[in-house]
Amino acid sequence: MAQQQATLTISGYVGSDPVNFSRNENAPACSLRIGSTSSYYHNEEKAWKERPTTWMTVKAYKSLASNVLKSVHKGDAIVVCGNLNTESWHKDGEDRSRVVLEATSIGHDLNRGISEFTKTSYARNRNVANAESKNKDYSENGDSQNQNFAMKNPMSSKSNSSNSQENEEINDFGGQLDEEQYNDIEGGANDF
Template sequence: MNETIICAVGNVATQPVFRELATGSSARFRLAVTSRYLDREKNEWTDGHTNFFTVWAKRQLAANVSGSLTVGDPVIVQGRLKVRSEVRDGQNWTSADLEAVAIGHDLTRGTSAFRRTGRPEAGAATTARQQPEPDWATPPGDPEAVPAQQMAEPAAVT
């Protein structure tokens, strides 16, 4: 089956809405994608037309979206494009939806701290595969030792 897969780079325009449905988790938000161009008369970059997409995420992606994204975040969304046309109250409406496959922060515009989500326990088989935590401590007297306050986790990026 042929599908239109696109990659859209833009900003989260609405707060993601998370729902737990009978068919699984679902989240949606609006994505604003604004083109930019160099205005040669003014010799400066200018905003062009803004396209809005409704982004839909399912299952684990939906849960991660609701815990990770907020209005204004620069993101990259890859997904299936679905353009719908309908008539509402005598007016023709067209909307563009993205059924997301992957969503991430746009790291050209800032930093992000990634955290893995926990998997549901599958029993003793899962525990048997767990490896012991490696010893990351720097041996005493190491000339390349970094002071403990520099090794602390960075502050959360807003």
């Protein structure tokens, strides 16, 4: 049976700077509050009216949390996509709960301002480390043909290893690029 998730996209303004609530520096986690105010046109008064602001807690984890803590600040206009979850706890003899949006993506709302993007390099380093690991495996097995293939195609899933997690990490970007194609992507981004 398929599991249902309530996916939501919300845009609004950040109510306060994101708060790091992680107790482990290797597993970043943060939360923030987003306020979203919609408006409507009142025909009789011939004017735009605002509805009450809806406030929602947003939580982010892992690399998203790390990037949010460095990029998002109080007052920023943002767009958040994620899954609705209910958090429950017991305090002062009462059961309590709240709805939280667990973000899968967060970005600045470019309808309301401009932003600058800085690419992080952690994913590329991970794949380089995996390719080097595969090269080591091939050389230990004396398989020079596969070793040369791995050096030329570090993102390929061809492997003597049966470790599916390692194969998943190598296929994160959905295919292989040779060096010339990669340089075209990197160098051509500003050519539009």
